Every structure is written in C-alpha cells, then in structure tokens.
Amino acid sequence: MPNSIIPQDQDGKNIFNAISAFFRVFMIGKLLRQCNAQKEKGVPVLDIFKYKLCNIFSGRSMYMQQRTGSYRESFSKNTFYRFLNNAKINWLRFSSLLSKKVADAIEPLTSDDRINAFVVDDSLFERTSCKKTELGSRVFDHTTMRYRKGYRLMTLGWTDGNTFLPVNSCLLASSRERNIIGPKLHFDGRSLASKRRALAQSKGTDVMIELLKNAQSAGHHADYVLFDTWFSSPAQLIVVKSLGLDSIAMIKKSSRVFYEYEGTMLSLNKIYGICKKRRGRSKYLLSVNVMIGKDQKIPAKIVCVRNKKKKNDWIAFICTNPNLAEEEIIRIYGKRWQIEVFFKTCKSYLNLVGECHSLSYDALTAHVAIVFTRYLMMAYEQRCNEDNRTLGEIFFFLSDELADITFGESFQIILNVMLDSIYAVFRPTEEQMNVFIEIFVGRLPEYLRNFLVKCAMAA
Numbered sequence: 001m002p003n004s005i006i007p008q009d010q011d012g013k014n015i016f017n018a019i020s021a022f023f024r025v026f027m028i029g030k031l032l033r034q035c036n037a038q039k040e041k042g043v044p045v046l047d048i049f050k051y052k053l054c055n056i057f058s059g060r061s062m063y064m065q066q067r068t069g070s071y072r073e074s075f076s077k078n079t080f081y082r083f084l085n086n087a088k089i090n091w092l093r094f095s096s097l098l099s100k101k102v103a104d105a106i107e108p109l110t111s112d113d114r115i116n117a118f119v120v121d122d123s124l125f126e127r128t129s130c131k132k133t134e135l136g137s138r139v140f141d142h143t144t145m146r147y148r149k150g151y152r153l154m155t156l157g158w159t160d161g162n163t164f165l166p167v168n169s170c171l172l173a174s175s176r177e178r179n180i181i182g183p184k185l186h187f188d189g190r191s192l193a194s195k196r197r198a199l200a201q202s203k204g205t206d207v208m209i210e211l212l213k214n215a216q217s218a219g220h221h222a223d224y225v226l227f228d229t230w231f232s233s234p235a236q237l238i239v240v241k242s243l244g245l246d247s248i249a250m251i252k253k254s255s256r257v258f259y260e261y262e263g264t265m266l267s268l269n270k271i272y273g274i275c276k277k278r279r280g281r282s283k284y285l286l287s288v289n290v291m292i293g294k295d296q297k298i299p300a301k302i303v304c305v306r307n308k309k310k311k312n313d314w315i316a317f318i319c320t321n322p323n324l325a326e327e328e329i330i331r332i333y334g335k336r337w338q339i340e341v342f343f344k345t346c347k348s349y350l351n352l353v354g355e356c357h358s359l360s361y362d363a364l365t366a367h368v369a370i371v372f373t374r375y376l377m378m379a380y381e382q383r384c385n386e387d388n389r390t391l392g393e394i395f396f397f398l399s400d401e402l403a404d405i406t407f408g409e410s411f412q413i414i415l416n417v418m419l420d421s422i423y424a425v426f427r428p429t430e431e432q433m434n435v436f437i438e439i440f441v442g443r444l445p446e447y448l449r450n451f452l453v454k455c456a457m458a459a
Contacts, residue, residue: 015054015057016054018377018381019050019053019054019377022377022380022381023046023050025105026098026101026102026105027101028046028049028098028373029045029046031094031097031098031101032045032046032049032089032094034093034094034097035089035090035091035093035094035097036088036089036090036192037049037083037086037089037094042075042079043074043075043079045083047073047074047075048075048079048080048083049083049370051073051080052080052084052370053370053373053374053377055355056350056351056355056374061355062077062080081358081363083366084356084358084360084362084363084366084367085358085360085362085363085366086362086366087187087191087192087193087196087362088192088193089362089366090192091365091366091368091369092168092169092170092196092214092365092369093214093218094369095166095167095168095169095369095372095373096167096168096214096215096217096218096220097218098373098376099158099165099166099167099168099218099220099372099376100167100218100219100220102165102376102379102380103158103165103220105380106160106163106165106380106383107160109383110160110162110404114160114161114404115161115223115224115332115404116158116159116160116161116221116222116223117158117159117222117223117224117225117226117248117332117335117336118156118157118158118167118212118215118220118222118224118225118226118245119156119157119158119159119164119225119226119227119335119336119338119339120154120155120156120157120208120211120212120225120226120227120231120339121155121227121228121336121339121340121343122142122152122153122154122155122172122204122230123152123153123155123343123347124139124141124143124148124150124151124152124153125150125151125152125153125171125352125353125368126148126149126150126353127149127150127151128149129149130149130150130181130182131181131182132182132183132359133181133182133359134182134183134184134185134359134360134361135151135171135173135180135182135183135184135197135200135201135361136149136150136151136173136180136181136182137149137150137151137173137174137179137180137181137182138174138179138181139151139152139172139173139174139179142230147179149181151171151172151173151200151364152171152172152204153169153170153171153172153343153352153368154169154170154171154172154204154207154208154211155168155169155339155342155343156168156169156208156211156212156215157338157339157342158215158220158222159335159338160404161335161404162383162404163379163382163383164338164339164341164342164379165376165379166342166372166375166376167211167215167218167220168211168214168215169211169368169369169372170199170200170207170210170211171200171361171364171365171368172200172201172202172204172207173200173201174201175201175202175203180201182359184197185197185361193362196361196362196365197361200361204230204231205231205233205236208227208231208236209236209239209240209243212225212240212243212245213243216243222245223246224245224246224247224248224319224321224332225240225245225246225247225248226247226248226249226332226333226335226336227247227249227336228249228250228336229249229250229251229252231249232247232249232250232251232252232318233257234257234259234292234293235293237249237292237298237300237318237320238292238293238296238298240320241298241320246319246320246321246324247318247319247320248317248318248319248320248329248332248333249317249318249333250315250316250317250333251268251302251316251317251318252268253267253268253269253316254267254268255267255269259271259290259291259292259300259302260290260291260292260297261288261290268302268316271288271290271302272286272304272314272316275288277304283305283326283327283330284303284304284305284326284327284330285304285305285306285314286302286303286304287301287302287303287304287326288301288302289301289302289322290302292318292320298320299320299322300318300319300320300322301318301319301321301322301324301326301329302316302317302318303316303317303318303319303326303329303330304316304317305317305330317329317330317333342375345375346371346372346375350371350374350375351371352368352371355367355371382443386443
C-alpha cells in the first residue's frame with residue numbers, strides 16, 4: 001500500500017497497522033484473486049481495495065479528498081470506479097470465503113459443545129432516487145410498513161453467541177416488473193453479471209436458500225438457522241432441513257398455514273386453543289410436537305411464550321429438532337438479535353447506505369461486500385482484545401471462554417422488543433437500539449472507537 005495514505009496521528013497509525021495485519025493474517029490478496037479480482041498490469045487490486053476499506057476512517061470521501069488536495073494515491077478516480085464496476089468479481093464468494101477464515105480463527109476459542117447458528121434477515125437499503133440506478137425498485141419496508149425506494153439487503157450471518165460475522169448478502173430488487181424503477185441491463189446468461197441480477201430479482205425465500213448453499217460451499221457450518229416470521233413457512237423449513245440444517249423461527253398466527261397435530265391439520269390458533277397451557281410462572285405457556293409439510297413431512301416442535309407487551313397475547317416459535325428442550329429453543333433464538341445490532345452498526349458507523357452513490361448494481365454489490373469486510377475486521381479485533389484465550393496457549397487453558405448467551409438474556413430480548421402486532425418486524429425501540437450500539441462500540445479497541453465516533457459526528 002502506498003506510504004502516502006499512512007496517517008500521521010497515533011490513532012490513524014494504529015488503525016493502519018490493524019488493517020495491514022488483518023490483510024496479512026487472512027490473505028486478502030489471495031482471496032481477491034480467487035474471486036477474479038486481479039489486474040494484469042497497472043495499480044494492484046489490493047491497493048485499491050485497501051484504500052476503499054480505510055476510507056471510512058479518514059472522515060472524507062474520495063471526492064472531498066480531491067477537492068481539498070489531500071488525495072495523494074497512485075491511481076485515479078476512474079481506476080477506482082472501474083474496480084467497483086467490474087462485473088467479473090464474485091463478491092458473494094469473497095464474503096463467504098473471508099467470513100469462513102475469520103470464523104475458523106474464532107471457533108477454537110470456544111468449547112466443542114457451543115451451539116453456532118446461521119442468522120438470516122433483511123434490511124432496507126434506501127436510495128433517494130432510483131430512476132437511473134440499475135434495478136432500483138419500490139420495495140416493502142417491514143419496519144415502517146410502507147413502500148420505499150431502494151433495495152432489500154438480504155444478509156446471512158454466523159454467530160457463536162458472542163461474536164457475529166456477516167457471511168454473504170444480496171441486494172434484492174423487486175420481483176415484480178411494475179415495481180422496478182431503474183434501468184435493467186442485459187448480459188450473457190452464462191456470465192456472473194447475469195446470474196447476479198437474476199438472483200437480485202428472485203423471491204426472498206429463494207435467495208435465502210441460495211445464500212445458505214453458498215455459505216456451505218465455502219465451508220461454513222452451523223447447528224441451526226434462525227429467522228423471523230417472514231421466512232418461516234412450512235415449505236421453507238422443509239427446504240432448509242434438506243440442506244442438513246435445523247431451523248428455529250418465530251411463526252405467524254395465520255389461519256392459512258396448517259400443522260398436523262395428532263393426525264389433524266390445524267392452524268396455530270386452533271392448536272393453541274385446544275391445548276392445555278402451563279400455569280404459574282412457567283418459562284413457556286405451551287409445547288407441542290407437530291408434523292409440517294404436505295407430501296414431504298418432517299417433525300417439529302412449537303413453543304409458545306407470553307408476550308409482555310400485551311398481557312393476553314403470546315408468541316410462537318417452531319424448531320425442526322423436536323428433541324431440543326423448550327428453554328434451549330428460546331435461548332438459541334435469542335442469538336438472532338445480533339443481526340439487528342449488525343445492521344444498525346453498518347448504517348450508523350460504517351456508512352453502508354450513504355457512502356456509495358453509484359448507479360451500477362455491480363458497484364453497489366462491491367460496496368456492500370467491502371462494508372462487510374470492515375465489520376469482519378472490527379469483530380475480529382474486538383474478539384482479540386476481549387478474549388484472553390487469543391493471547392496464547394497458557395491463557396487458553398487458564399482462562400474461561402467467553403460466555404454464551406444465557407436463557408434469561410435470550411428470554412428478555414425476545415419479550416422486551418416485541419411490537420404490538422405479531423405481523424410486524426421483530427425490532428426494539430430507538431432508545432433500546434442506541435443502548436445496544438453504545439455497548440458494542442464501547443467494547444471496541446479505543447483507536448477504532450475514536451474513529452467511529454468521529455465519523456458518526458461528521459456524518
């Protein structure tokens with residue numbers, strides 16, 4: 001990397017050293033070459049990638065650096081944008097491979113019986129205007145329950161209960177032609193660019209399965225897949241089971257979805273109504289074993305708990321491993337909350353939405369992958385600074401591993417952040433979200449925390 005971008009202040013040097021060490025430990029250059037990111041001549045791709053990764057910590061965009069005369073890189077802005085617009089780079093594969101390397105570095109720090117999980121969710125990637133943005137669409141925002149302009153950022157993450165790692169993602173346009181506002185470019189159907197755009201216009205449930213398959217092909221493994229009501233149809237649970245993964249999900253109280261209970265197909269409300277509930281201060285109200293599916297059926301367990309937001313309301317979870325204890329189902333599902341913190345951190349501190357104004361779908365995909373790389377670096381740095389087991393073999397044997405999420409913590413998260421309507425998205429109030437972000441940022445190394453706070457204030 002050119003010496004011209006090495007910062008002069010101490011915090012900046014610490015960040016530069018941390019990024020350089022991250023690149024060296026996880027062999028970022030080799031991963032980029034495996035994903036078709038290479039140049040035969042000219043500026044090395046690794047220099048451009050490292051500049052883009054570091055740019056968030058400088059507090060100025062490339063445009064402002066050029067306007068103020070502080071831009072002293074060896075490549076022009078045209079070279080930079082050609083890199084982002086390159087349709088041949090497989091960013092989905094890059095994110096999956098890098099997150100696998102980081103997960104491999106973290107997994108030895110925990111015991112073998114620790115339950116790891118994939119987490120799937122989407123978040124609004126908003127654009128102020130989509131008339132010239134490729135595949136820009138009117139997409140439904142589950143938070144505001146309104147249509148907004150932009151994309152839905154479908155994300156698959158991995159967690160061991162303490163550290164969350166983004167694995168891969170897809171910017172979803174609308175699957176309906178009438179909701180697509182921006183232009184649609186056509187490529188050879190055999191090319192990566194065409195496949196990337198076809199995936200972007202697929203249904204969210206299909207994209208979720210594709211992301212899981214990509215994660216598995218990169219070597220990722222987990223015990224469960226966690227997701228909310230938007231992906232918890234019986235058909236989706238069966239497809240996830242066919243991948244060798246069990247699911248734990250919150251389910252809707254829909255009158256059109258049926259489960260086989262004692263030989264009869266019943267809706268969730270019917271099952272809840274005819275079954276005897278547990279009394280007193282039980283940790284759950286009801287637990288029943290059911291069969292899901294029509295032609296192909298698999299066993300599952302439904303667990304109902306009280307909703308503290310409404311005294312007479314309840315929440316239901318389903319697990320495709322009926323042998324798992326009810327308390328464990330609730331506790332493990334609490335790990336899903338980490339992806340909400342991830343989205344808030346990326347948007348508030350890593351400039352996920354506001355940094356890239358490109359009109360190319362390839363450039364937006366590259367930008368998301370680079371933001372994910374920033375988060376992976378911070379998550380790894382946070383774990384190294386917090387977990388004594390990273391300091392050497394003696395500490396590994398003498399120190400206790402970082403605690404997994406407890407049942408009490410999981411139960412409190414699930415019940416305290418429920419919305420008034422069961423059909424709304426599982427999310428907290430703005431005040432609660434800010435508390436979670438403050439905790440996350442407060443546990444980062446000081447030099448990273450100082451820069452992120454400066455960036456947030458500048459934004």
